[in-house]
Amino acid sequence: MLQLSQRGVALPPSPYRKLTPFAESARQRGIIVHPLNIGQPDIETPPSMLEAVQRASIQVLEYSPTAGYPSYRRKLADYYQRLGLEVDSDDIIVTTGGSEAISFALLACLNPGDEFIVPEPFYGPYSAFAVATGTHVVPITARLEDNFALPPITEFEQKITPRTKAIMICSPNNPTGYVYSRAELEQLKELCLRHNLYLLSDEAYREFCYNTEYTSALNLRGADDHIVLLDTISKRYSACGARIGAIVTKNHALRDVFFKLAQLRVSPPGLGQLLAEAAADLPATYFDHTKTEYLARRDLMLRRLRAMPGVQVPTPSGAFYVICHLPVDDADRFAQWLLEEFSHYGQTLMISPASGFYATPGLGRQQVRLAYVVNQDIISKAMDCLEAALQQYPGREEKQRVAAAEVRETFG
Structure with a gap:
């Protein structure tokens, strides 16, 4: 059989x-x-995004560059810079949705059998990505009665083993809606520096914060080699079907590994990048x-x-x-x-x-x-x-x- x-x-x-x-x-x-x-x-979905595809004069739908169209990566870098993040287009690999960004991060930062710590409840597919990459989720429980705030950092310390290679967070959080404060993120950064861990930050919902200040992991100072931003336009612009995401890091040795992983799938969606490039031109309002x-x-x-x-x-x-x-x-x-x-x-x-x-x-x-x-x-x-x-x-x-x-x- x-x-x-x-x-x-x-x-x-x-x-x-x-x-x-x-x-x-x-x-x-x-x-x-x-x-x-x-x-x-x-x-x-913003009409200008759809119109960008409709207006495009395409006779052959060719592969795009492995890292994504340079014009889109430049506009995406501009978007991050407007948010106060020091991102250059060379720091960006365009991915097929946020899902591929998550997969690339686990494949590049962890070996089979390694562990990554995640506050739970967490985005359900993280468990499936762990299975697919041969890695292991180690949960730290956030509690409803605490509004799902970051658990005490001592609980993270207790879970770290020689197999621990990363901490993964999502802020604003799916599924809880919690937004990690700068103080909480600074604690995680210091923990990653002490134990030489990656901080994988899923920021798919950054535009939707209510009555609270948003802090990106890339706002943190002194940990550039440790931080990996996972992103997508799906929820930001109501464009889930475009399948355009990004993985961003200042660690260029890691970025080179992402690039080799990206070569395996040849290129990200070309039409989706046309949509995304038009989205980058939308006003902040x-x-x-x-x-x-x-x-x-x-x-x-x-x-x-x-x-x-x-x-x-x-x-x-x-x-x-x-x-x-x-x-x-x-x-x-x-x-x-x-x-x-x-x-x-x-x-x-x-x-x-x-x-x-x-x-x-x-x-x-x-x-x-x-x-x-x-x-x-x-x-x-x-x-x-x-x-x-x-x-x-x-x-x-x-x-x-x-x-x-x-x-x-x-x-x-």
Whole structure:
């Protein structure tokens, strides 16, 4: 019998896509499914980005340079410089989405069997990237009651072994929405310097910070060789399908390794780079409306969630996700029940169980991630569904306690 690779078998399912078959089945039954499971914004992609492709005079769609078009890398460097980051175009390798940037970072900075420390809950695919690259995630648990702030640095120290080669963070964080402060990042920088570790910084949501200051890892001084920025235009410009990201470092020996990895896939998407180059020309004010809209959506979702008995939810300070505790026995079971057995006036919602964002077994069992990437009308309808579902769900905590009490009363 043909054998599958151990790597392929070990790959975990996507925490936000694994329920898709159940959602499709619900839609086939005529149920309206409101998608709060995935970070696919409904904000319109800037027309000027699409027009850049439509206007392009292309007779042969050739390979682009391995590192990306020089004109785009120069504009991307200008974008970073406007943010106060000392980035040159030579520091940049254009990647096929942020996913390839993550993969390149693990392949270049770690050997098979090495470890990287990540505060959990974290972006679920990090676990899959670890499997694919033969590396290991070492989680440090951030807690909902602490608003998912960076855990004490002593907990990181305790997890460092001779196999530890990097710390990976995401700020603003997916899935919690937490934004790391400069003080927290300085602590991580000092830790990386003490133990000679890389600091891999996923900054896909930097433009979406609410009532808090954003600090990039590249703002930190004295650690240029240690810092690797992982980036993407997907969420910034509502252009997830363009598949354009970037990996940025001042460590040019490391950059040369990234370049050799990039040669394996020959070139990043050419049409996507045309979109991205047009995006780099957008004024800084472009984000004003988008941030205002996301903030209104966040506040609406928080207001509705906090009105539901038993629901606990901290205030996210960035990105467009919330992690909340639900009064249910098992969030995975609840999420599937929503799609298989529940409807509220012909509607239901799709959510991401938070267990897929933790590496520690058993954590996140009563938590879910919700994405406020849909308009406020849909959020309101989805919250109506969630409120009704929590009242009807057979595995609600209060119902289980009542049932247990009845059993005790009957049998003594």
